[in-house]
Amino acid sequence: MSKVRVLVGTRKGAFILSSDGKRDNWDVSGPFFAGWEIYHMKGSPVNPERVYVSQTSGWFGQLFQASDDGGKTWYQPGVKTENAGAPQWPPVKSNRFVYDASNETGKPLTTHQWYDGTQHPWEFKRVWHVEPSLTDPNTVYAGVEDAAIFRSTDGGANWSEMPGLRGHGTGPQWQPGAGGMCLHTIILDPKNPDRIFIAISAAGAFRTDDGGKTWKPINKGLRSQFIPDQDAEVGHCVHHVAMNPDRPNTLFMQKHWDVMRSDDAGDNWTEISGNLPTDFGFVIDVNSNEPETVYVVPIKSDSEHFPLDGKLRVYRSKSGGNEWEELAKGLPEKDCYVNVLRDAMAVDKLDKCGVYFGTTGGQVYVSPDGGDNWKAIVHDLPAVLSVEVQTIP
Amino acid sequence: MSDSVHTVRVQIPYHLRNLARVEGEFALEVSEPVTIRAVLDALEARYPMLCGTIREHDTLKRRAFLRFFACEEDLSHESPDTLLPDAIASGREPFLIIGAIAGGC
Numbered sequence: 001m002s003k004v005r006v007l008v009g010t011r012k013g014a015f016i017l018s019s020d021g022k023r024d025n026w027d028v029s030g031p032f033f034a035g036w037e038i039y040h041m042k043g044s045p046v047n048p049e050r051v052y053v054s055q056t057s058g059w060f061g062q063l064f065q066a067s068d069d070g071g072k073t074w075y076q077p078g079v080k081t082e083n084a085g086a087p088q089w090p091p092v093k094s095n096r097f098v099y100d101a102s103n104e105t106g107k108p109l110t111t112h113q114w115y116d117g118t119q120h121p122w123e124f125k126r127v128w129h130v131e132p133s134l135t136d137p138n139t140v141y142a143g144v145e146d147a148a149i150f151r152s153t154d155g156g157a158n159w160s161e162m163p164g165l166r167g168h169g170t171g172p173q174w175q176p177g178a179g180g181m182c183l184h185t186i187i188l189d190p191k192n193p194d195r196i197f198i199a200i201s202a203a204g205a206f207r208t209d210d211g212g213k214t215w216k217p218i219n220k221g222l223r224s225q226f227i228p229d230q231d232a233e234v235g236h237c238v239h240h241v242a243m244n245p246d247r248p249n250t251l252f253m254q255k256h257w258d259v260m261r262s263d264d265a266g267d268n269w270t271e272i273s274g275n276l277p278t279d280f281g282f283v284i285d286v287n288s289n290e291p292e293t294v295y296v297v298p299i300k301s302d303s304e305h306f307p308l309d310g311k312l313r314v315y316r317s318k319s320g321g322n323e324w325e326e327l328a329k330g331l332p333e334k335d336c337y338v339n340v341l342r343d344a345m346a347v348d349k350l351d352k353c354g355v356y357f358g359t360t361g362g363q364v365y366v367s368p369d370g371g372d373n374w375k376a377i378v379h380d381l382p383a384v385l386s387v388e389v390q391t392i393p
Numbered sequence: 394m395s396d397s398v399h400t401v402r403v404q405i406p407y408h409l410r411n412l413a414r415v416e417g418e419f420a421l422e423v424s425e426p427v428t429i430r431a432v433l434d435a436l437e438a439r440y441p442m443l444c445g446t447i448r449e450h451d452t453l454k455r456r457a458f459l460r461f462f463a464c465e466e467d468l469s470h471e472s473p474d475t476l477l478p479d480a481i482a483s484g485r486e487p488f489l490i491i492g493a494i495a496g497g498c
Binding site: 092 | 406407408409412441442444445446447449450451456458459492493495
C-alpha cells in the first residue's frame with residue numbers, strides 16, 4: 001500500500017508526519033533543526049528519500065540541509081559528515097546565495113522599489129521555496145528574498161543565480177509585499193523542460209520558455225486596486241500559483257485579492273472568485289486526480305488575516321472556479337483566528353486525493369477524501385510556514 | 394607548537410554549537426597576528442559548516458545580530474584586523490561570539 005509523508009516547516013523547526021494510504025493514523029517525528037525557521041522543505045520526485053530543506057535564522061542567516069533517507073538523518077550538502085570535527089577546506093557553500101553580477105554570466109546588481117517609493121539595492125535575506133527537479137535528484141531550484149531564482153546541480157552544495165529573472169527590465173518596479181520581496185512559487189512544467197513558472201510578491205508571475213535565460217511577465221488580466229495603472233505589466237501581489245501536472249497550461253492563482261485562472265500558461269488570466277465569501281487568501285491547490293477541482297482557504301481581508309467569523313473553512317470548486325462550496329466537516333466552527341500561509345497547502349497523489357494544510361496556530365489538517373472530511377493530524381506545532389506531501393509507492 | 398601559533402579559547406552560541414557538533418567552549422590554534430579575522434578564519438577552517446553563519450560569504454561582514462566580546466569589551470564594531478588582547482591570545486580569557494538579545498517570536 002502507498003504511504004504519504006507530510007513535510008511541515010514551522011517557525012521553530014521541521015516536522016514529518018507519516019501515514020499509510022488510509023491517512024488515518026499518523027506518526028509524528030521532529031522537531032528537526034529545533035529553534036530555526038523552516039520556510040520550506042520538499043522531496044525529490046525522482047528519489048523521494050532525497051529531501052531538501054531551507055533553514056533560516058535572523059541571527060545566523062541561511063542554511064541548506066538535505067536528507068537521503070526520507071528525513072531520518074540530515075546533512076549540509078558539502079560538509080564531510082564522516083569526520084565533521086576535523087579541519088576541512090574549501091568552505092561550505094551550500095548556504096552561499098550570492099547574486100551573479102559578473103560581466104560574463106550575470107546581470108548588474110541593480111535596485112528595486114522600496115516601501116517609500118525610493119530605490120533600494122537587492123539584498124539576499126532567505127530562501128522561501130525549494131523546488132527539486134522533476135528528472136534529476138541532484139538538481140534543485142531555490143526562490144529567494146530579495147526576489148531571484150537560484151539553481152544547484154550538485155545536490156545543494158553550490159548555488160548559481162539564474163540572473164535573467166532578476167535582471168528583467170522591470171526589476172526597478174518590483175517592490176516588497178508586507179512579508180518581503182520574496183520569490184515564493186516555482187512550478188516546473190512536466191511536459192516542457194525549458195518552461196518554468198515563478199511568482200513574486202509583489203511583482204507578479206513570470207515564465208521562462210528557454211530554461212531560465214529569459215523571462216516574461218505573465219500578468220495580463222490581473223487587476224490590483226492599489227496599482228494606478230490597471231494594465232500594469234508588473235506590481236501585482238501574487239500570493240500563490242498551482243498547477244495540476246496533467247494540464248500544465250492551466251494555472252490557478254490566489255492573488256492578494258481575487259482568485260484567478262489561466263488556460264494559456266499564464267498569457268491571460270480571468271477571475272474565478274465567483275461566490276466565495278471573500279477572495280482574499282494565500283493558498284491555492286488543485287486536486288491531483290481532477291484538474292478542475294480547486295481548493296482555497298478564504299481569509300477575511302488584507303487587514304484581518306484570519307477566517308471569516310472565526311470559522312475555519314476550505315472552499316472547493318469542482319468546475320474550475322466561480323462556483324465554490326464550503327467544506328466544514330471536521331474544521332473549527334468557532335473562535336478560530338489562524339492564518340494559512342502561501343506554501344502551507346498540498347495534495348497527495350492517491351486515488352482519493354488527500355488535501356493538507358497547516359495554520360499559524362500550529363495545526364495540520366488532512367482530508368483523505370478530497371475535502372469532504374477533515375481531521376487535525378497535529379494541534380500544537382509552532383506556526384506552520386509550509387506543507388508539502390510525498391506519495392511513496 | 395611554534396611560538397607563532399596561539400591556542401585561543403572560543404565560545405559560540407547554542408545553535409552554532411549544535412551545527413558544529415561541539416559542546417561548550419573549545420580551543421583553536423590561531424597563527425599570529427591574533428586578530429578577530431584570524432580567529433574567525435581558524436574557526437571556519439575547523440568547522441566549515443559555520444561558514445556564512447557568523448559573517449557573510451564573500452564580503453565577510455559580521456552578521457548584524459552577532460557580537461564579538463573579549464575581556465568584557467565589545468569588539469563588534471572594531472576592524473577585523475584589530476589585535477586581540479594578550480589575555481585572548483594566551484588563552485587566559487575566551488573569545489566570545491554572542492547572539493544579540495533581540496526578542497523575536
